[in-house]
Amino acid sequence: MIAGAAVLVVAVGAAGFVLLDRGPDETIATVTAVESGDTLRVRLDGQERVLHLTNLAAPEGDECLAPEATAQLAGYAGIDSELRLDVEGTPAAEGDLTLAAFLPDGRLLSEVMAADGLGYLVIEEGDREYEWVVRAAQEDARFNAAGLFSTEVDCTIPGQVFSVSDRVEAATLVLEEESGAELLAAQRAELDALIEEAHALVDLMGTEQGGAVWDVLRASDRIGYAAQAQTAVATLELARGEVELVLNQEPTAAETDARD
Known part of the structure; x- marks a missing residue:
């Protein structure tokens, strides 16, 4: 002193x-x-x-x-x-x-x-x-x-986790059959990209990393963020299955012509 x-x-x-x-x-x-x-x-x-x-x-x-x-x-x-x-x-x-x-x-x-x-x-x-x-x-x-510790900065771990979580709700609103095959296919592509991002986040949480963004995390933080990412994956995959189901119910062009 x-x-x-x-x-x-x-x-x-x-x-x-x-x-x-x-x-x-x-x-x-x-x-x-x-x-x-x-x-x-x-x-x-x-x-x-x-x-x-x-x-x-x-x-x-x-x-x-x-x-x-x-x-x-x-x-x-x-x-x-x-x-x-x-x-x-x-x-x-x-x-x-x-x-x-x-x-x-x-x-x-x-x-x-x-x-x-x-x-x-x-x-x-x-x-x-x-x-x-x-x-x-x-x-x-x-x-x-x-x-x-910010959830609004893309490069922090909380920011990466919350970025995926925040997009889950909007991405999982399954379009109705009347929306048409083109819009449903676009939603499926969006879900596929988000699922890949969420899987990468889960994998990231399971690996040993260094640097400031990792050094500030407690063990409980890692567990919580990994669980959040896994929940996002499960929710997104369920939504993708629903979109796929609706798409499979879409009539083909030939079927539409036959009805006409």
Whole structure:
């Protein structure tokens, strides 16, 4: 902890905001670049250093929401902004740093990124002082369906599952025989495509995956999403069978001519 600094925790929902009062021996770093949603370059004691935010990982590279996470961190800690670092003693003279960084208003940067759903908890070896704060913020993001937990972002796991589920009801409204063979055939094709997508989702849930969208899921989340995808498959296949039945009852052109 920074010498001479006091920590005040103010509960907000499930998570708390850690507010750090200024102390006489605080360590100030100036942001020089934002590399990802959990990593900054800072100027500390006249040196350029890489700073990893404590207890936080964020999507990176071509992962889902990686650009959004980087942009969000830049919004909180842009170039030339100052951060207060929680440093025990003198920081190592070389190499990357993994430290708690606080915004000028006293909020823990790892916490606000986790609360936005654009970062998530990782357990650090040794000092685990801020782990509970980041964990609580992550649970807030889960409850609020924010960021990596969003059902409205196509690349998240909840987004992929709910995208299929939301289309099931409309796709399974079986057209009446009077709708004609052409419309029924189009509905069958739509159901076939959706069934294939739902099957792929079921298979995906059964495989070991890595990356941010998977790391934030609990075991119970995986089980629940897999069950939801399997239910979608069963519902869609039943609807397809009904469409096929109606199509088979459609009179052929020859039969129609014969009736006329």
